[in-house]
Amino acid sequence: xxxxxxxxxxxxxxxxxxxxxxxxxxxxxxxxxxxxxxxxxxxxxxxxxxxxxxxxxxxxxxxxxxxxxxxxxxxxxxxxxxxxxxxxxxxxxxxxxxxxxxxxxxxxxxxxxxxxxxxxxxxxxxxxxxxxxxxxxxxxxxxxxxxxxxxxxxxxxxxxxxxxxxxxxxxxxxxxxxxxxxxxxxxxxxxxxxxxxxxxxxxxxxxxxxxxxxxxxxxxxxxxxxxxxxxxxxxxxxxxxxxxxxxxxxxxxxxxxxxxxxxxxxxxxxxxxxxxxxxxxxxxxxxxxxxxxxxxxxxxxxxxxxxxxxxxxxxxxxxxxxxxxxxxxxxxxxxxxxxxxxxxxxxxxxxxxxxxxxxxxxxxxxxxxxxxxxxxxxxxxxxxxxxxxxxxxxxxxxxxxxxxxxxxxxxxxxxxxxxxxxxxxxxxxxxxxxxxxxxxxxxxxxxxxxxxxxxxxxxxxxxxxxxxxxxxxxxxxxxxxxxxxxxxxxxxxxxxxxxxxxxxxxxxxxxxxxxxxxx
Amino acid sequence: xxxxxxxxxxxxxxxxxxxxxxxxxxxxxxxxxxxxxxxxxxxxxxxxxxxxxxxxxxxxxxxxxxxxxxxxxxxxxxxxxxxxxxxxxxxxxxxxxxxxxxxxxxxxxxxxxxxxxxxxxxxxxxxxxxxxxxxxxxxxxxxxxxxxxxxxxxxxxxxxxxxxxxxxxxxxxxx
Numbered sequence: 001x002x003x004x005x006x007x008x009x010x011x012x013x014x015x016x017x018x019x020x021x022x023x024x025x026x027x028x029x030x031x032x033x034x035x036x037x038x039x040x041x042x043x044x045x046x047x048x049x050x051x052x053x054x055x056x057x058x059x060x061x062x063x064x065x066x067x068x069x070x071x072x073x074x075x076x077x078x079x080x081x082x083x084x085x086x087x088x089x090x091x092x093x094x095x096x097x098x099x100x101x102x103x104x105x106x107x108x109x110x111x112x113x114x115x116x117x118x119x120x121x122x123x124x125x126x127x128x129x130x131x132x133x134x135x136x137x138x139x140x141x142x143x144x145x146x147x148x149x150x151x152x153x154x155x156x157x158x159x160x161x162x163x164x165x166x167x168x169x170x171x172x173x174x175x176x177x178x179x180x181x182x183x184x185x186x187x188x189x190x191x192x193x194x195x196x197x198x199x200x201x202x203x204x205x206x207x208x209x210x211x212x213x214x215x216x217x218x219x220x221x222x223x224x225x226x227x228x229x230x231x232x233x234x235x236x237x238x239x240x241x242x243x244x245x246x247x248x249x250x251x252x253x254x255x256x257x258x259x260x261x262x263x264x265x266x267x268x269x270x271x272x273x274x275x276x277x278x279x280x281x282x283x284x285x286x287x288x289x290x291x292x293x294x295x296x297x298x299x300x301x302x303x304x305x306x307x308x309x310x311x312x313x314x315x316x317x318x319x320x321x322x323x324x325x326x327x328x329x330x331x332x333x334x335x336x337x338x339x340x341x342x343x344x345x346x347x348x349x350x351x352x353x354x355x356x357x358x359x360x361x362x363x364x365x366x367x368x369x370x371x372x373x374x375x376x377x378x379x380x381x382x383x384x385x386x387x388x389x390x391x392x393x394x395x396x397x398x399x400x401x402x403x404x405x406x407x408x409x410x411x412x413x414x415x416x417x418x419x420x421x422x423x424x425x426x427x428x429x430x431x432x433x434x435x436x437x438x439x440x441x442x443x444x445x446x447x448x449x450x451x452x453x454x455x456x457x458x459x460x461x462x463x464x465x466x467x468x469x470x471x472x473x474x475x476x477x478x479x480x481x482x483x484x485x486x487x488x489x490x491x492x493x494x495x496x497x498x499x500x501x502x503x504x505x506x507x508x509x510x511x512x513x514x515x516x517x518x519x
Numbered sequence: 520x521x522x523x524x525x526x527x528x529x530x531x532x533x534x535x536x537x538x539x540x541x542x543x544x545x546x547x548x549x550x551x552x553x554x555x556x557x558x559x560x561x562x563x564x565x566x567x568x569x570x571x572x573x574x575x576x577x578x579x580x581x582x583x584x585x586x587x588x589x590x591x592x593x594x595x596x597x598x599x600x601x602x603x604x605x606x607x608x609x610x611x612x613x614x615x616x617x618x619x620x621x622x623x624x625x626x627x628x629x630x631x632x633x634x635x636x637x638x639x640x641x642x643x644x645x646x647x648x649x650x651x652x653x654x655x656x657x658x659x660x661x662x663x664x665x666x667x668x669x670x671x672x673x674x675x676x677x678x679x680x681x682x683x684x685x686x687x688x689x690x691x692x693x694x
Binding site for chain 1 (some may be wrong): 546547551552586613649650
């Protein structure tokens, strides 16, 4: 019997040499006359172990990581292909690695286990059971199930998904659309990318269910140009699903149609804002639209449109398959289900951690993350992307819950966490937040377009110690204008990282004892 | 661009438009896919193409120009033989991104948004490549590299320099 060896084709693994590693394994096996079957799986999300090689054994899959192509000879010498776990890189049974074993994998249940491009593999691991259920239901019943699950938008805004769908269901329109926001541009986030690369069918299934629910027959997935592997995986999976009758004129024998198309972005961060994204699909500059009208009533091409994040849509199949109550039973308060935490930056064990809402930040950073990568004390963590607040250690006992974070004037957002050690200069990071806003602003509203540039200048003066107390007052006033006067979250939330840095780390802004910095 | 190159570029753009028009009505929503196809084929979008695209999509030249210039990804001039994009976002900064940028500037002998002295390398900033748990990340042409140290960067660039030299030799032989 040939040994089955898994080498991920996830793009993080590729960026760490997974293709060279796979080639080295095939070559070494051939030279030794050992029969192997190489599977290019997705990632398990334990990115700190990538490239993570797995070998099938009767007891389960045994892992080896972090593996370099230069380790391959020694791995064969140690008999890794026979399931021997004596090599120094051996990790034992992958499913028993605490980082993974303690997670609650619902949305990411198949990631790393299956061959992402294989429809039979997807079906063998519970795929399309949600859709089979959905085709027996009315649109209103599907919407009711999603509402009852408590699912809220995973892109960051946390708006209840079922309520959005219900608006589209009830809206009159000749052609309704399902749009997936896969413009994952926030630093510290990669969960959308992992779904698209490691389990693309679950997103396709979720969008198909959304189409049946609201009566939309066309869908678009807008993927950023920085994600070529995700685009390729989605296009491949769409073709397979169409050939199998799971997309097209007669979805799974329901007599109802749903067609899906991938659209590629072009390097504009603002297109992650939903109305700018719709403009971009329409072939225009990605300029934010004023709301109302809501996209649910007048969205893509002016028609009723469901626009959801990748993870919101990818969570729908399991809700339909296992029932709203099953999903609702995870979580706390009004945050139901699981949150795919993305642990990144200066952290020892970075990766994807899917857990029910309610775990504390400290548990994530210490129990999963294992402390900073540099070994120095962690100074601050930014949660929710470049527009999220910086949290100092005194706030790390906060549970991951939308409302608990809002109470701290912070945002849980999509659950992306970027860790900074004590070498970080928080005034520099505050300046960067303003600079980033200036680079990526669409330019439509003044507080964002001009305010961000003025913000860079004011922070420069503060850092240089020029009229510091007055400039601090000016910075707060400017942030107030951006917060309340911007058209969308780009300008409206840039004050979160800026003011949280200023409030929690005044010493980095040059405060000395008795200075009136907090004025 | 010399006239012969220009003619072949325009021919290529004509083919791309025909290909898209065969599949569906050429509505403005296909402008981005067409611009991507042009840049994939030619490496950039020639300014000469704007007028033809405007006519074909029945929009103003200002609209086409506006779209091309709004998106960071689209280029209006031919790219360098090797483009290095370095991530400037928070996660990469937390893992020594600033120090890496300083090293890259010195190694290539140029600043951000500029070319190396011999014109072979272009250095650009990028905001997140999606590999934030294995930072810092850079992209050299189409390939992403994670956990990049100055030593690793030098090795990657040495490989590129060797590839460029081979490509130049092959071009000379062919000529």
